[in-house]
Amino acid sequence: MFNTSFVFLLALLISSSKIQAQNDFSELKSDIIQAETEVKRIEGIITLGSVYNRTQLDSITYFADSLSSLTYQNQEFAQAGKQFLEAIVTYHQGNLELAIEQLEISRRYFEQNGPKKIHLRVLNLLGIAYTRTNEVEQALEIQDLILSLSGDDPEYVQDKIAAYGNQANSYRRIGEFAKAIYSLEKTIALSKEDTVAPIALSYLNMGQMLLNLRLYDRALDAYRNININTLPSESVKGAVLSGIANAYLSLEKLDSAYFYYKMAFESTNASGNWQQTLIPQIEMAKIALARGDADLSNEHIRTADTQITKYPYAPPFFIDLYLVKIQYLMMVGKLNEAVSVANEFETYVNDNSIAHLSKDGFRIISELYEKLGNVETALRYQKIHNDLGIMPQRIGENARIAEQRSQLALLEKDEIIEQGLSEKAFYQGLTFQIVALAIVLLGISIFLYKHYKREKRDNVIKDNELKQLKQKLTQLAKESIRPESAEHISLKSKALIKLSDLSYISSDGPYLEFHLRSKSNPEIDRNSLKNVLEELPSKKFIQVHRSHIVNVDFIKSIYSNKVVLTNGEELSVSRSFKDKLDLLLSSG
Secondary structure (H helix, E strand, O other): OOOHHHHHHHHHHHHHHHHHHHHOHHHHHHHHHHHOOOHHHHHHHHHHHHHHOOHHHHHHHHHHHHHOOOOOOOOHHHHHHHHHHHHHHHHHHOOOHHHHHHHHHHHHHHHHHOOHHHHHHHHHHHHHHHHHHOHHHHHHHHHHHHHHHHHHOOHHHHHHHHHHHHHHHHHHOOOOHHHHHHHHHHHHOOOOOHHHHHHHHHHHHHHHHHHHHHHHHHHHHHHHHHOOOHHOOHHHHHHHHHHHHHHHHHHHOOHHHHHHHHHHHHHOOOOHHHHHHHHHHHHHHHHHHHHHHHHHHHHHHHHHHHOOOOOOOOOOHHHHOOOOHHHHHHOOOOOHHHHHOOOOHHHHHHHOOOOHHHHHEEEEEHHHHHHHOOOOHHHHHHHHHHHOOOOOHHHHHHHHHHHHHHHHHHHHHHHHHHHHHHHHHHOOOOOOHHHHHHHHHHHHHHHHHHHHHHHHHHHHHHHHHHHHHHHHHHHHHHHOOOOOOEEEEEOOOOEEEEEEEEEEEEEEOOOEEEOOOOOOOOOOEEEEEOOOOOOOOOOEEEEEEOOEEEHHHEEEOOOEEEEEEEEEEEEOEEEEHHHHHHHHHHHH
């Protein structure tokens, strides 16, 4: 739902924000008039020409032509500036390959002859051009060079900010979301409060990538840092509002999700961006169904249908509209109409070769045929649903997300360590008297703390004993009603499963998937997690999520929000079940 042009708008806004915020064009022109040397005057003309945007190509050309004057003694510098401004015009005209050739020539000149400020501006635009032509490796090399040349010199902080912003765009281009987010954090940390719009777009970019990594709480934090009134267009506002709605929807906060989808639609309804107006309608229709409000869902479906007729083609995510129609028709009991839409859906995904994007669709169709009493067809679609769940594309996507999340954590951990080392070096330079005072204060603090500990020790001991007693009683109560000696479980389908072979159970609507170590495909049975959990030994099986029960013998690693099994699979862990899991493992 996010127009990729916003990414490059972000880069251009960052690279020019200092000049546009602190110096208007008249001040730049004044600098040229008052320049004490010819070199400073030429440099001022180059700077002024380079801050105009693609809607002002005549102005850029005017300043480029002004550098053709034969009155300049330093003809080489003037011609180099003219070539750079002509390269900017070529870039804005969309001829990126030619622009890169021209910018490389300018790069070589200013690298050898300076000034450094112009050299950095050439490099920033060259990096953006390489990114837009998908030559990301070259772009990253240039952005690293800018960061190296900028160093910690305050004079070049805006060039450094631009480099980090462009670096984020390059990493995002190749799916390296962790590095892109890390670069955006650097951009925001260096930016000043007067660069409001670029900071907002940085947070928008960051929020979208955090959503892709399924870090929904962090995505919301990023979006909350955006003052929506500072954004340059209704389309960008719609991207922010839709991002917030997506995060709330993923966190299962339906009321908040509906509220922000509605705002996104209202903001972008007149923008002409069909994605930003269509998708909120589909999502609001889904939420209305989840609430049981069939009339409201149908209202959103009709609006979405009206919008679709305006466009000559249907993008892949139009499958969501088919699915919400099927669910609506099932809710109101129009099963035959639902079958007709289901047939259209299946034809659509097959004709467009996007069945891998339609996993939930075949589960919904399975439920439809089950309502019709056609068990054989229902099971066939359920099998398609299960097979799509283990397709290499989905497994690869999950692995990529896990890798990117781990990489982001490592990058941020390294940043904390680096800051700690910097602080350590700073404190080592303090005078002896200040250090001595700190030691005295520390001694007083330790004395007071020990006194406090003595006063509270008895109460703490009693509290711990009471807590342990409650835990033990709870555990004994569970053990008294759970079949701890059971070795098998019998499914409603009459299948008999050996518990030592059962790694975990997943809920998928009215069906359960029993994942076995000895089989590549799970056993399917119609039941609920609650009923099955009562039949399993409590010391071996525990619910870790509203959709998962796991065999603790198959747990390899435990994190704050997931468990990793011995076969490498990852299962989400809900906060409400995390304490029970920790208690079970510690008591085992």
